Amino acid sequence: MTRLRLQHRLIAVCTMATCVATAVATGNNPASDDTAMLGFTSSDAAKQQSLEQRFDAQLDPADQRNWLKQMSSQPNQVGSPHDKANAEFMLAKFREWGWDAHIETFSVLYPTPKKVALELLGPRPFTAALKEPTIPGDATSSIHDGALPPYNVYGADGDVTAKLVYANNGMPDDYKDLARRGIDVRGKIVLTRYGGGWRGLKPKLAQQHGAIGCLIYSDPHEDGYAKGDVYPKGGWRPADGVQRGSVADMQVYPGDPLTPGIGSVPGAKRLAIKDATSLLKIPVLPISYADATPLLQALAGPVAPANWRGSLPLTYHVGPSTAKVHLTVQSDWGQKPVYDVIAKLKGSTEPDQWIVRGNHHDGWVFGAWDPLAGNVALMAEAKAIGALVKQGWRPQRTLVYASWDGEEPGLLGSTEWAETHAKELQAKAVMYVNSDTNGRGFLAAGGSHSLQHLVNQVADGVTDPETHVSVRERLRAHMLIAGNDEDAKPEAKDVAKIAAQGGDVPLSALGSGSDFSAFLEHLGIASLDLGFSDEDDDEGIYHSQYDSFDHYVRFGDPTFEYGIALSKVVGHIVLRSADANVLPMRFGDFSSTLDRYVDELHKLVDKTRKATDEQHKLLDGHAFTLDADPTRPIAPPERDSDVPAIDLAPLDQAAKQLTQSAQAFETAYSKRAATGFNLPAKQGLELNAQMGRMEQALTNSDGLPTRPWFKHMVYAPGMLTGYGVKTLPGVREALEARRWDEANHYTVITAKVIDHYRQQLDQLTVLLDTKS
Structure with missing residues (x-):
C-alpha cells in the first residue's frame, strides 16, 4: 500500500474546499504570521533554528543509500525472514543512537497463496504465466525463493469456471453502463483494470453484483508504455509486471480482520474467519497486461465505450467472452507475526505529551520505493536526533519513533499497536507524523488543518535540492503551472488561484492508504502525512518484484537528496513540536x-x-x-x-x-x-x-x-x-x-x-x- 500517490493525495489535487480555506485562513489568525515561529518566543525561536541546523548537519545521503540497499536485498513481506531481520537491524540501530527501543510483536491473520492459476479455455486456450521474470540489470529480480507470487491478500479461496465480462475500472458507474447494455455479471468472472478507484473496491463491487471471481490487470495506459519507456530502459511497468495489493474492506475497518477495534495480542478474542466482515467472499487475482491480452481478445459483445479503452493494440469489448475462464486461488489462512520497532526518547519537562513519528518497513517483495525510501528517511532523523542528545540536548516532550510492520496487507502493525495502546495514546499523543514512499519532486502534505501553518513554516525553511528555492515555493510554482494548463481540472485551477495569492499553501485532507489512519480517524490524534513525488518514475513498478534498489537508484531518487529533504521537513516538524512553548497548532x-x-x-x-x-x-x-x-x-x-x-x-x-x-x-x-x-x-x-x-x-x-x-x-x-x-x-x-x-x-x-x-x-x- 502507499499514500494516495497513484490516485493520489498530492497537494496539487486537493479538494476545492481545502484549498480555498487557505485563502482566508490568515484572516482568522491575527496572532500569527509567516515570520514568527509558531509556538515559540522570539528568543526560543533563535535557539530552535540553531538546533535544526545542527540536526541537518547530521544527515548523510550515504546512510540512506546503504540502509536502503541492505533492507531491500531480500523479499521483505510479512512473515519473511528478512522482514524480521530488518526489524532487528533497526532495533540495534535505534539503541546504538541512544533511543530506548524494543520490538512489539502481534500475531495477525495473513493468508499466503498455496496455488494460483488462470487459464482461458475453448478453441484458443491460454495459460497465464502469473510470474515476473528476471530483468537484466536488476540484481534482485532473479531472487524468487522466499518471494510470494503475485496475489491479492484477503481475497477468498475458490476454484471457479465461467465466462468473462470486462467492467472497465469496476466502479459503480461501470456497472450501470453494463446494465444499460443488457450485460449481467451474475455467475461470471469480472475483468477490471487498475485505476479509477482503489483495488479493493473492484472485487467487492463485483461480488455485490453477483460475480463469482474477479481479475485486476494493469493496462499500459495507466503505468506502462503509454507513460514512458518500460523497465529496464525506463522506469515504467513492463509487460509482465504485476501490481499486488490488499483487497480487505478497509473502509469498514483496517488492521487484523479477526480483531476489529482491539489489539491482536495473546488472549484477544478473535472472530471466526467466516464472520470477519472485511474479508471477501470471491477469489480475486492481479495479472499483468501480457496475461490480460488474450483474455481481452476473447471478449465478444459490444465495443467498450471510449473511456473504457486502454492502450493495448486491440479492440476492447465488454463481453461476455465466447470461451470460459478457469480461476483458482488457494491460500494458507494462518497467523503470521508482525514486528513493530518502537523507540522512545523521554521528554524532560512534558514527558506525558508524545510526538509520534512513523513509517512502515514491510514491502510486497523488496519494497525499495514502497516503503523503504521513506523508512530510511525516518532512520536518518532518529540518528540525527540521537546525535543531538549526545551533544546535550533533550526534547521537552517525549518522542516516539515507530517503524511499522504489516502495512501493506491492511495497516496491520500500526492499527494493532494503536488499538492496544488506545487509552495511553489518547491521553498522551498530541501529534502523529507519517511518511510512506518517497521519491523526487514536489512536497506532498496532507493532514489535520490545525497543523497547516506549522507545515508551511517548516517547508519554507527547507531548500529544494534541484531548484534551490524553498520546497514550499517550488510547490507553489507547481500549483500555478498545473492550474493554468488548458486541460486542468477545476480543483487544480482553484489551487492555482490560492497559490498566486502567496501565504500558506493548503494541506490536503487525509483519507486512508497508510499508517495515519488509526491515529487520526480512530483515535482522533492530529496527524500529518508527508513525502516527495511527481518527478520519479516509480509508479510503474508499484507493488511488483521490480520495486528494487536498482530501479530506485535509476528512476527514484538517485542522489538521495530528496530523502534528506524529507528528513529535514519531518525532522523540523518533530523538533518544533517537541520543544515549542505552546504546541504549534493554529485552529x-x-x-x-x-x-x-x-x-x-x-x-x-x-x-x-x-x-x-x-x-x-x-x-x-x-x-x-x-x-x-x-x-x-x-x-x-x-x-x-x-x-x-x-x-x-x-x-x-x-x-x-x-x-x-x-x-x-x-x-x-x-x-x-x-x-x-x-x-x-x-x-x-x-x-x-x-x-x-x-x-x-x-x-x-x-x-x-x-x-x-x-x-x-x-x-x-x-x-x-x-x-x-x-x-x-x-x-x-x-x-x-x-x-x-x-x-x-x-x-x-x-x-x-x-x-x-x-x-x-x-x-x-x-x-x-x-x-x-
Missing part, C-alpha cells in the same frame, strides 16, 4: 477549512437537485431512447429519486460559531505571544494538554454509519473511493448515495461534534486569558 485554519466544507455540501445539494431535475426531463421526453443507435442498443439510465428538503442549518450555525471562537482564541494567543507566553507552569501544562486533545473533539463514539471503527466526523476514506478522502463524511456520503434521511440525521450529529470542538476551543481561550 483558525481548521475553522476556515470547515467553512468551505460546509459550503461544498450546499453546492452538492444544489448540483444534485439540478442534475436530478434535468435527468427526469430527459427521461420524460424519451430523449435517451431517441438518441440511442438502434443497431447498438443502450437502455436509458434508471430514474434517480427526487431530492427532498435537506436541512444543513445546524452545520451552518456550528461553523459560524466556531469562526467566532477561533478568532477569540487567536486574539488571546496573540496577547500571550507578545509577552513571551508567560504562563505559570501548571497553567502552561494544562493549555498544552488540552490543545493536544483538540482533534479528539472531532470524533463521535458511535462512528460513521455501518463502520463504527471510523470515528472522525470531518475526515474519512470514502466507502466508494477506498483511499480517497470524504470530508464531513456522514453527511457527504449520504447525499451522494441519495440516503436523504441519513444526510439530515448526520447533519445534526456532525454539528454537535463541531459544537463540542468549539467548546473545547473556548476553554483554551479562557486559559490564555487567565491572568498570571
Whole structure:
C-alpha cells in the first residue's frame, strides 16, 4: 500500500474546499504570521533554528543509500525472514543512537497463496504465466525463493469456471453502463483494470453484483508504455509486471480482520474467519497486461465505450467472452507475526505529551520505493536526533519513533499497536507524523488543518535540492503551472488561484492508504502525512518484484537528496513540536477549512437537485431512447429519486460559531505571544494538554454509519473511493448515495461534534486569558 500517490493525495489535487480555506485562513489568525515561529518566543525561536541546523548537519545521503540497499536485498513481506531481520537491524540501530527501543510483536491473520492459476479455455486456450521474470540489470529480480507470487491478500479461496465480462475500472458507474447494455455479471468472472478507484473496491463491487471471481490487470495506459519507456530502459511497468495489493474492506475497518477495534495480542478474542466482515467472499487475482491480452481478445459483445479503452493494440469489448475462464486461488489462512520497532526518547519537562513519528518497513517483495525510501528517511532523523542528545540536548516532550510492520496487507502493525495502546495514546499523543514512499519532486502534505501553518513554516525553511528555492515555493510554482494548463481540472485551477495569492499553501485532507489512519480517524490524534513525488518514475513498478534498489537508484531518487529533504521537513516538524512553548497548532485554519466544507455540501445539494431535475426531463421526453443507435442498443439510465428538503442549518450555525471562537482564541494567543507566553507552569501544562486533545473533539463514539471503527466526523476514506478522502463524511456520503434521511440525521450529529470542538476551543481561550 502507499499514500494516495497513484490516485493520489498530492497537494496539487486537493479538494476545492481545502484549498480555498487557505485563502482566508490568515484572516482568522491575527496572532500569527509567516515570520514568527509558531509556538515559540522570539528568543526560543533563535535557539530552535540553531538546533535544526545542527540536526541537518547530521544527515548523510550515504546512510540512506546503504540502509536502503541492505533492507531491500531480500523479499521483505510479512512473515519473511528478512522482514524480521530488518526489524532487528533497526532495533540495534535505534539503541546504538541512544533511543530506548524494543520490538512489539502481534500475531495477525495473513493468508499466503498455496496455488494460483488462470487459464482461458475453448478453441484458443491460454495459460497465464502469473510470474515476473528476471530483468537484466536488476540484481534482485532473479531472487524468487522466499518471494510470494503475485496475489491479492484477503481475497477468498475458490476454484471457479465461467465466462468473462470486462467492467472497465469496476466502479459503480461501470456497472450501470453494463446494465444499460443488457450485460449481467451474475455467475461470471469480472475483468477490471487498475485505476479509477482503489483495488479493493473492484472485487467487492463485483461480488455485490453477483460475480463469482474477479481479475485486476494493469493496462499500459495507466503505468506502462503509454507513460514512458518500460523497465529496464525506463522506469515504467513492463509487460509482465504485476501490481499486488490488499483487497480487505478497509473502509469498514483496517488492521487484523479477526480483531476489529482491539489489539491482536495473546488472549484477544478473535472472530471466526467466516464472520470477519472485511474479508471477501470471491477469489480475486492481479495479472499483468501480457496475461490480460488474450483474455481481452476473447471478449465478444459490444465495443467498450471510449473511456473504457486502454492502450493495448486491440479492440476492447465488454463481453461476455465466447470461451470460459478457469480461476483458482488457494491460500494458507494462518497467523503470521508482525514486528513493530518502537523507540522512545523521554521528554524532560512534558514527558506525558508524545510526538509520534512513523513509517512502515514491510514491502510486497523488496519494497525499495514502497516503503523503504521513506523508512530510511525516518532512520536518518532518529540518528540525527540521537546525535543531538549526545551533544546535550533533550526534547521537552517525549518522542516516539515507530517503524511499522504489516502495512501493506491492511495497516496491520500500526492499527494493532494503536488499538492496544488506545487509552495511553489518547491521553498522551498530541501529534502523529507519517511518511510512506518517497521519491523526487514536489512536497506532498496532507493532514489535520490545525497543523497547516506549522507545515508551511517548516517547508519554507527547507531548500529544494534541484531548484534551490524553498520546497514550499517550488510547490507553489507547481500549483500555478498545473492550474493554468488548458486541460486542468477545476480543483487544480482553484489551487492555482490560492497559490498566486502567496501565504500558506493548503494541506490536503487525509483519507486512508497508510499508517495515519488509526491515529487520526480512530483515535482522533492530529496527524500529518508527508513525502516527495511527481518527478520519479516509480509508479510503474508499484507493488511488483521490480520495486528494487536498482530501479530506485535509476528512476527514484538517485542522489538521495530528496530523502534528506524529507528528513529535514519531518525532522523540523518533530523538533518544533517537541520543544515549542505552546504546541504549534493554529485552529483558525481548521475553522476556515470547515467553512468551505460546509459550503461544498450546499453546492452538492444544489448540483444534485439540478442534475436530478434535468435527468427526469430527459427521461420524460424519451430523449435517451431517441438518441440511442438502434443497431447498438443502450437502455436509458434508471430514474434517480427526487431530492427532498435537506436541512444543513445546524452545520451552518456550528461553523459560524466556531469562526467566532477561533478568532477569540487567536486574539488571546496573540496577547500571550507578545509577552513571551508567560504562563505559570501548571497553567502552561494544562493549555498544552488540552490543545493536544483538540482533534479528539472531532470524533463521535458511535462512528460513521455501518463502520463504527471510523470515528472522525470531518475526515474519512470514502466507502466508494477506498483511499480517497470524504470530508464531513456522514453527511457527504449520504447525499451522494441519495440516503436523504441519513444526510439530515448526520447533519445534526456532525454539528454537535463541531459544537463540542468549539467548546473545547473556548476553554483554551479562557486559559490564555487567565491572568498570571
